[in-house]
């Protein structure tokens with residue numbers, strides 16, 4: 001699939017620009033017209049971290065005329081193993097400013113816009129609206145879904161990338177011409193199921209591999225050349241040294257870009273959508289979380305337990321853990337569930353992923369059931385580790 005260029009060409013290149021970009025200009029597919037399009041382009045890089053570092057360096061060198069950098073974080077020593085846009089003397093400085101300084105050093109002919117702030121539901125639409133293309137270098141699901149939703153709602157393309165240990169992924173999401181991130185991943189993974197790079201590590205150079213794919217795609221979209229990564233997911237295995245791509249289809253049922261979208265604006269709270277739990281729930285779950293396998297062991301040993309499924313009835317119908325009694329979370333929050341709980345049994349709560357059951361656990365513990373526990377990863381973990389024959393939902 002080839003797409004028309006995203007950006008109109010600038011009126012002209014200066015003598016300095018012609019000299020600087022000569023190796024682009026002599027590529028027939030890029031040429032003067034392509035370079036003028038890059039000059040006119042406005043690209044926002046979300047995050048000046050692992051992916052943003054190589055991406056910003058190459059976007060700047062390529063002559064993208066306006067480069068926005070949004071990051072609220074400061075440079076930490078542990079960043080330097082992969083975030084090559086920052087150096088030793090930048091430790092402690094805001095990443096957006098440190099990155100901007102490097103960009104200016106590489107290419108003083110372009111404009112750099114610094115957004116030294118947290119990207120939030122309050123500013124994302126306004127910030128994005130100033131750019132032609134977004135490059136997503138974020139490392140958390142809440143921001144990823146927000147970036148996707150804002151880009152779809154504004155009709156803008158964005159280049160997505162993700163990295164973990166030796167594995168990288170990249171794609172271009174542009175609802176007008178293909179799927180969005182929600183078509184690929186309709187729901188975020190259960191909290192705690194996918195470790196972050198801070199928890200699991202990342203090979204520094206992997207950032208360059210994936211970040212350069214992102215810039216490659218950005219340049220293709222801006223200038224309208226080649227076959228963009230729209231509707232395809234690029235998967236890179238650095239250990240095997242293999243790239244493969246899989247087709248990603250637009251989901252006609254996608255809540256955001258499907259035939260009958262039910263989501264027509266940003267969510268109020270992306271942290272909540274991604275299953276972030278309240279402090280009370282986190283405290284209740286601390287030291288009182290068991291695995292699905294441990295629950296199976298308790299059942300097999302016929303222990304004196306009372307298993308409660310706090311999901312909704314329709315979810316219970318699709319798939320449920322044998323013997324679990326359904327009491328939806330709402331009944332815990334309004335207090336009516338408590339009288340249904342036996343006093344002489346150990347209460348074991350679960351939901352789909354562990355977020356709702358942690359909230360219910362806080363109520364149950366507060367009511368005096370001090371030995372109550374909940375199942376981390378919920379039904380999803382049960383399906384994965386105990387009974388894979390059950391349908392996933």
Ligand SMILES: [Zn+2]
Pocket residue numbers: 175179180181182183184251254255256257258
């Ligand atoms: Zn979609």
